[in-house]
Amino acid sequence: MSRINYTDSIPNNVDLSSDRRLQRALEKWQPAFLDWWGDMGPEGWQAKDVYLRTAVSTDKGGWAQFGHVQMPDYRWGIFLSDRIPDRKVGFGDHMGEDVWQEVPGEYRNMLQRVIVTQADTEPASVEQQRFLGATAPSLYDLRNLFQVNVEEGRHLWAMVYLLHGYFGRDGREEADELLERRAGNEDKPRILDAFNQPCSDWLTFFCFTTFTDRDGKFQLGALAESGFDPLSRTCKFMLTEEAHHLFVGEKGVERIIRRSIELTKEDPNGNARNLGGIDLATIQKFINYWFSYSVDLFGSEVSSNAADFFASGLKGRWNEGKHDDHVALDVFRNIAHLENGKIVDKEIPMRNAMNELLRDEYARDCAKVMARWNKAIAKEDFPDFEITLPNTRFHRRQGIYANAHFSPDGTPISAEEWEKKAGEWLPSDADREYVKSLMKPVYEAGKMANWIAPPRRGINGNDINFDYVRV
Numbered sequence: 001m002s003r004i005n006y007t008d009s010i011p012n013n014v015d016l017s018s019d020r021r022l023q024r025a026l027e028k029w030q031p032a033f034l035d036w037w038g039d040m041g042p043e044g045w046q047a048k049d050v051y052l053r054t055a056v057s058t059d060k061g062g063w064a065q066f067g068h069v070q071m072p073d074y075r076w077g078i079f080l081s082d083r084i085p086d087r088k089v090g091f092g093d094h095m096g097e098d099v100w101q102e103v104p105g106e107y108r109n110m111l112q113r114v115i116v117t118q119a120d121t122e123p124a125s126v127e128q129q130r131f132l133g134a135t136a137p138s139l140y141d142l143r144n145l146f147q148v149n150v151e152e153g154r155h156l157w158a159m160v161y162l163l164h165g166y167f168g169r170d171g172r173e174e175a176d177e178l179l180e181r182r183a184g185n186e187d188k189p190r191i192l193d194a195f196n197q198p199c200s201d202w203l204t205f206f207c208f209t210t211f212t213d214r215d216g217k218f219q220l221g222a223l224a225e226s227g228f229d230p231l232s233r234t235c236k237f238m239l240t241e242e243a244h245h246l247f248v249g250e251k252g253v254e255r256i257i258r259r260s261i262e263l264t265k266e267d268p269n270g271n272a273r274n275l276g277g278i279d280l281a282t283i284q285k286f287i288n289y290w291f292s293y294s295v296d297l298f299g300s301e302v303s304s305n306a307a308d309f310f311a312s313g314l315k316g317r318w319n320e321g322k323h324d325d326h327v328a329l330d331v332f333r334n335i336a337h338l339e340n341g342k343i344v345d346k347e348i349p350m351r352n353a354m355n356e357l358l359r360d361e362y363a364r365d366c367a368k369v370m371a372r373w374n375k376a377i378a379k380e381d382f383p384d385f386e387i388t389l390p391n392t393r394f395h396r397r398q399g400i401y402a403n404a405h406f407s408p409d410g411t412p413i414s415a416e417e418w419e420k421k422a423g424e425w426l427p428s429d430a431d432r433e434y435v436k437s438l439m440k441p442v443y444e445a446g447k448m449a450n451w452i453a454p455p456r457r458g459i460n461g462n463d464i465n466f467d468y469v470r471v
């Protein structure tokens with residue numbers, strides 16, 4: 001099962017050719033996808049050879065094959081992790097029952113909405129990143145951008161397979177609409193806020209792949225627990241691709257930090273900007289911005305939707321298997337609420353707090369990234385500076401903190417104080433302009449833009465000066 005069939009027009013490991021109707025429906029969607037990719041995918045690079053990895057199987061280890069391909073020839077397809085025999089629903093009201101191979105009728109709408117929401121983020125991110133190829137700091141980075149882009153395209157395929165395969169005509173209509181909404185478009189925006197924010201410079205790209213792709217890691221992890229088996233299996237394989245996106249983000253920011261420190265030390269006034277770098281204060285602001293937009297993606301702290309997702313067995317917790325109690329009834333957790341200007345804990349039924357539980361896991365993982373960045377800073381022998389993660393209450397537009405103001409440490413503050421301080425905490429227009437002014441392409445193999453340190457090693461055992469993209 002796990003080996004992928006590349007002779008079909010749509011590569012797959014789901015024996016697609018045995019279901020002619022589904023195959024035909026997907027083959028009709030395929031040209032629409034390719035048109036969308038042509039219009040909204042990486043601008044200006046479609047006819048260049050890019051060193052990309054393609055999945056050859058879904059087995060652990062060694063699933064990827066590397067080679068130069070032009071992006072429109074990338075073999076997007078449908079790759080699910082192997083079915084686990086006798087798998088049971090692992091949580092919620094159906095705990096212990098056989099997992100579903102077809103959509104359970106009573107949960108059809110809910111399940112479709114979750115799949116559409118997940119699906120919508122994938123093409124959105126490609127749209128947000130489509131102009132970055134014009135300003136890549138190196139061929140190595142350019143290749144990584146395109147790798148992320150083609151895989152987000154594949155993630156769209158993963159979800160469209162579910163919509164076409166299990167939701168009939170409604171699913172096919174949703175699949176069409178996924179190609180019609182546009183990131184940042186006022187009339188037909190993408191569903192979730194973070195996916196309508198501009199991503200027009202590389203510091204933003206690396207923060208996005210660190211923090212927003214990391215929401216993907218945790219949402220996919222929760223959906224990999226799903227009692228709807230096809231969703232679980234497809235999310236499991238998506239997670240293996242996701243790991244590279246997180247690597248690109250984390251190492252990208254780290255390289256900008258390292259270079260920033262070098263330039264700070266070199267400049268007599270200790271300001272990296274004087275030598276064409278990005279100062280650490282600005283990097284911190286971008287981190288604050290993307291962390292806060294990404295914590296919004298977990299939805300409200302108190303959510304009946306989340307309770308329903310869990311109860312129905314459609315969306316579990318992170319590492320559900322590690323919990324002792326998989327039913328989560330008659331248990332509570334405290335969630336900090338703002339009341340009359342003060343933070344007070346309130347007991348919330350656990351199922352209604354599922355978004356917050358997942359956000360906690362996410363924030364813990366982000367804190368580990370900060371620790372690794374701070375270790376890199378320490379290695380550069382640069383005392384007295386640490387990157388910090390803002391509190392999850394800071395700068396929120398979703399959930400129970402959305403209509404109030406908090407400092408980065410989570411303290412409630414007045415609207416006036418927010419107005420005064422926001423410029424110290426979040427990128428100002430001038431900061432964005434400055435960062436944008438540095439974005440000049442470097443297309444010579446092995447060379448790096450001045451504001452970023454080289455990576456420690458290349459991709460797939462190749463040198464840094466390998467021709468990752470043939471310009």
Ligand code: BYC
Pocket residue numbers: 114115117118121122125152191192193194212213214215216217219220296297298299300301302303304305306315355398399
């Ligand atoms: N922006 O109870 P609430 C990825 C809506 S990233 C706008 O608070 P719920 C990727 C919500 O939809 C992973 N709207 O939240 C990363 C609801 O609207 P409706 C994406 C928002 O429903 C990088 C209303 O507010 N995957 O893969 O418990 C590159 C109240 O809902 C937002 C998923 O998200 C927001 N930030 O949970 C490429 C997994 N937050 O329904 C790819 C699937 C909430 O009343 N999605 N709303 O009209 C879900 O599980 C849930 O929909 C959410 C929201 C966790 C997002």
Ligand code: FE
Pocket residue numbers: 122151152155216
């Ligand atoms: Fe994705």
Ligand code: FE
Pocket residue numbers: 152213216242245
């Ligand atoms: Fe991703």
